[in-house]
Amino acid sequence: MVKIAPSILSADFSKLGDEIMETENSGADLIHIDVMDGHFVPNITIGPLVIEAISKFTNLPMNVHLMIENPSAYIETFAKALAKNDRDVSLDYLSFHIEAFYHSHRLLNKIRELGIKSGIALNPSTPLSSITHLLDSMDLLILMTVNPGFGGQSFIESMLPKIKEAKKLVRGSDIEILVDGGVSEKNIKKIRDAGADILVAGAAVYNDKASIKNNIIRLKALV
Numbered sequence: 001m002v003k004i005a006p007s008i009l010s011a012d013f014s015k016l017g018d019e020i021m022e023t024e025n026s027g028a029d030l031i032h033i034d035v036m037d038g039h040f041v042p043n044i045t046i047g048p049l050v051i052e053a054i055s056k057f058t059n060l061p062m063n064v065h066l067m068i069e070n071p072s073a074y075i076e077t078f079a080k081a082l083a084k085n086d087r088d089v090s091l092d093y094l095s096f097h098i099e100a101f102y103h104s105h106r107l108l109n110k111i112r113e114l115g116i117k118s119g120i121a122l123n124p125s126t127p128l129s130s131i132t133h134l135l136d137s138m139d140l141l142i143l144m145t146v147n148p149g150f151g152g153q154s155f156i157e158s159m160l161p162k163i164k165e166a167k168k169l170v171r172g173s174d175i176e177i178l179v180d181g182g183v184s185e186k187n188i189k190k191i192r193d194a195g196a197d198i199l200v201a202g203a204a205v206y207n208d209k210a211s212i213k214n215n216i217i218r219l220k221a222l223v
């Protein structure tokens, strides 16, 4: 069964706790959290203090997507933030971008040593050949299907073959493929068919056209 991971980047930050509780009660599988530093991407979002605060509002696994330079310097801080409120971090994911750090193999293993699922994210322009040596150290592969930095962008259609290739690459392993960016009612089925295991949806879940619940139900009905 494909998992839906609403990206809280598009939620109403003035009532984030309520929005997260509603997201969990609406059938979401994970909470996707976009951490941006204004350097790796041209936007600044949330940090470990906010992760600590929102962890009180959900029992769902947290899927932290670091879009920051030098992620190694912050891994332990984020691991601690996830562990607040006695949460079981073994179900959480902590992911960084391969373009942001030289020593990916070391950092993936460090995340696992901290008891968290390890993930690596690839920008649209980064080839799959960059991760072939990392397969034994990773639990999650994030394929960006927009240029990271903002919610509400359009899915880059030319990423579909990359998703299919990635599916072949991880065959025989437990690595999950997460597709992030521009997922909507229009394209969710073909993205799932291409091989995605987890689908992030920001604008498609938190837009004003319908409730969070209705949006999640509609997306789930299509896959």
Ligand code: DX5
Binding pocket: 007, 009, 010, 032, 034, 065, 146, 147, 148, 149, 150, 151, 152, 153, 180, 181, 182, 183, 200, 201, 202, 203, 204
């Ligand atoms: C973009 C973020 C995404 C984004 C997805 O840099 O990594 O997670 O919030 O939002 P939508 O689904 O609106 O493209």
Ligand code: ZN
Binding pocket: 007, 032, 033, 034, 065, 180, 200
């Ligand atoms: Zn993301």
